[in-house]
Amino acid sequence: MINERKPKIWYGGDYNPDQWEKPVWDEDLRMFKLAGIDVATLNVFAWARNQPDEDTYEFGWLDEMMDKLHADGVGVCLATSTAAHPAWMARKYPDVLRVDFDGRKRKFGGRHNSCPNSPTYRKYSVRMADKLAERYKDHPGLLIWHISNEYGGYCYCDNCAAAFREWLRKRYGSLERVNRAWNTAFWGHQFYDWEDIVPPSSLSEEWRGPNGRTATSFQGISLDYCRFQSDSLLECYKLEYDAVKKHTPDIPATTNLMGAFKELDYHKWAKELDVVSWDNYPGLDTPHSYTAMMHDLMRGLKDGQPFMLMEQTPSQQNWQPYNSLKRPGVMRLWSYQAVARGADTVMFFQLRRSIGACEKYHGAVIEHVGHEHTRVFKECAELGRELFELGDALLDARVKAKVAILFDWDNWWAVELSSGPTVALKYVEELHKAYDALYKANIAADVVSLEADLSGYDLVIAPVLYMIKPGIAQKLEEYVSAGGTFVTTFFSGIVNESDLVTLGGYPGELRKLLGIWAEEIDALLPSQSNTIVVRNPGDGLQASYACGMLCDLIHSEGAEVVAEYGEDFYAGMPALTVNRFGNGEAWYLATSPEAAFLQDWLPKLCASRGIAPLVASAPEGVETTVREKDGTSYLFVLNHNAEAVSVALGVQSGVDMLSGRNLSEAAELAGRDLWIVKLDR
Structure with missing residues (x-):
């Protein structure tokens, strides 16, 4: 349980006293008491303050604040400060600076501007983490370590190129296997020397396609570079993690994730976190079901273990085109939405608003007016009172579901690196369509990895399971054969883990399980549509529904045809099939349907498996x-x-x-x- 050292739902957030003069500190502490704040995250971006030059370390301000907070009953989530390197480091050791997608060497500035494979960055970030842990290992106020902050951002420098080649050596063992995995016979790309391999960027294999989406000539190269950069950043985290754990083996450590953040494979990252934490920033128009899915994704990263809501805003954000206020009651409601889905903390960015730079209009518990007589502060104080009264009743409580939705970063990368068949296909959106249908029916679902134990689920849904990694087809066959119900969709079973097409007919390794084969995939224009015609409408299903974007042209190989296409030259071909396999069944939805179809069909499918809504009835919203x-x-x-x-x-x-x-x-x-x-x- 994350909250053992303070057994209640932690309440607080990012606090930056290093940005303020000392007279402000005491006033902040007074207001923290009024708001019920009992945890503060310190030192997130204080590397330059802590280390003004290569050999000097100054922690006096942090000593004082750690002591003040503890004396007031406020625990500390202590960050390692390494999310933004100091200016002197960039000037003296330029290898620390990233090279961007277009081959340009960055200057000092911004925050996530450190090359993850820079020897300089790794040396000094680990040294900082080590010094902090050695200094505060016995401090009674220390609750948890916050390693760096919101890791992300790829680099294409020479250090990364060299590290990429080493990563490939470990993954493949030989250039022959690399060439085979990447299909380098295409366009004469065969490599005969490791030094010939360069990062895929706008200078080599990639370019920015429609809507800023990355396009690439060689999906295999780009896919491996995504894996490599995710692993490189994870290695930076692990080095700091090991440094703090050397001194504080019993203090948990985490770093704040960002929901469906495409650049990093959070399933791999979660294995290295003592507890998952994440930053939740929905917009005013973000579907509530999407936010719920993100909470469930974060909970699913560590087999349902409760997570930390590390950041949210008390009122408004600062980086969206239109930064709306949270309406009265919404901050409280969305905080409890996180708790409902597994959060054992409610924390904000930030506790006091900055006076300058890009986040000065990002909301805070203490607004620029500087006192407690604001709507936002009063709402925060009321929530603090409620969380205090709840005590430890909900701590470590688990969410249990009989439905699982499979989420896989490799599939996400591969689907959206594909050179076809449509730019409209968005992996996370397809998952959300299925999740939203269950959400609206008040049916609980977990969002889990391909590695998860599926035996406890009655229904497993895997939209756009494009890539079939080793062992997955067999795992799904065993799940269904034992009595499970499996659902997948169009554009599934197409490629292996190297993004090479599995020959013999789509859906490749899933063909036996699904009892179908697909010969073509039609990509519809945004202005075009087709229809799904249900053979035997009833039991909640209508006669027909609109569909579009992609339409797989499939043939049954034993599967029962439940619905057909209604239009175009493939009218009458299967659009929805079910295949009895062992003691279970496998469904294939060959196209992207309108929301009404999923909202009618998935609850009906759940009911047939004895999966009931959590309440008898509830209106939309x-x-x-x-x-x-x-x-x-x-x-x-x-x-x-x-x-x-x-x-x-x-x-x-x-x-x-x-x-x-x-x-x-x-x-x-x-x-x-x-x-x-x-x-x-």
Whole structure:
């Protein structure tokens, strides 16, 4: 349990006293007490303050603040400060600076501007982490380590090129295997010397395609460079992790992830984190189901272990085109949305607003006016009071689901590096379409990796399972044969882990499981559409639905045809099939349907497997989930609507932990309000 040293839902966020004069510190601490702040993240970007030159380290300000916070009962999430290297380092050791996608050497500036394969960066970042851990290893206020901050950003420098070649040697063992994996016979790209391999960039294999999407001549090269850069940054994290763990083996360590962040394979990263933490920044128009899916993705990174909500804004952001305020009640509601889906902390960026630079208009608990008489502060203080009263009741409670959605970074990279068949295909959007249909039906789903144990799920959904890595086809066959239900979609089973097409007909290694083969894939223009015609409408399914983007032209090899295409030259060909396999069944959806189809079909499929909604009925805009602990279930019901709604709990009953109200059958839930119902056993 992450909260052992402070057994409640941690409440606080990023605090930057190094940006302020000391008289402000005491006023901040006074206001922290008023707001119920009990954890502060320190030292995130203080490397230049801590190390003014190569040989000098100054931690006096940090000593003082660590002591002040502890004396006031505020624990510390202590960052290693290595997310932005000092200017002297860039001047004296230019190898620390990245080279961008277009081959330009960066100057000092920004923040994520350090080459992950720079010997200089690795030397001094590890030394800083080591000195901090040695200094504060016995400090009673230290709760958790925060390694660097929001890792990301690729580099294409000579150090990265050399490291890439070494990474390839370890992965493939020989140039012959590299050439085979990358299909370098195409366009005469055969490599006969490791030194001939260069990073894929705008100077070599890649270019910026439509909507800023990376396009590449050689998907295999670009795919491996994504893997390599993710691994390189992870290695930087691990070096600092080892440095702090040497001195504080019992203090957990993390770094803040960013949801569906494309550059890094978070499934690999999660194995190196003691606890997952992440930064949640939805916009005013972000679907609530998308935010929920991101929380579930973060929870799924470590087999359902509770995670940290490391950052969110109390009010508004600063980097979006239109930075809307969170309406009254929304900050509280979205904070509890994170808790509902597995967060054991509620933390903000930031506790006090900066006065200058690019984040001066990013929201904070303490606004520029500098006192507690603001709407935002009052809402934060009320939430702090509630979290204090909840105590440790929800800590380490788990979310349990009978449905899993498979999420895989390699598939994401490969799908969107593809040179066809359509630029409209977005991997995460396809996953969200399936997740959203379940969310709207109040059906719980986990979002897990291909490595996850699937035996506990009755239904597994894998949209656009384009890449079939070694062992995955067999794993899915065993799951279905044992009685599971598997669903996948168009553009699945096409390639292996090197993005080489599996010959013999799509969907390749999934062909036996699905009982179909596909001969062509039609890419529709945005203005075009087709229809899915259901053979036997009823039981919640309509006669036909619109579909588009991609249409696989498939043939049954034993699978039952449930629906067909209604138009074009492939009218009458299968659009939805089910194949009985062992004791289970495997479904294939050959096209991208309108939302109504998934909203009708997936709940029906769940019902046929005995998977029930979490409440009897709830209107649009109401979110539900359940956390369980020591045999007790806590039902969260969140109303994202501005107006009150009626929610039918069905046969369930219990007490709302926030209001003390007894709830059963149907009850009214106020706008932008929620219940945490401790259900009767």
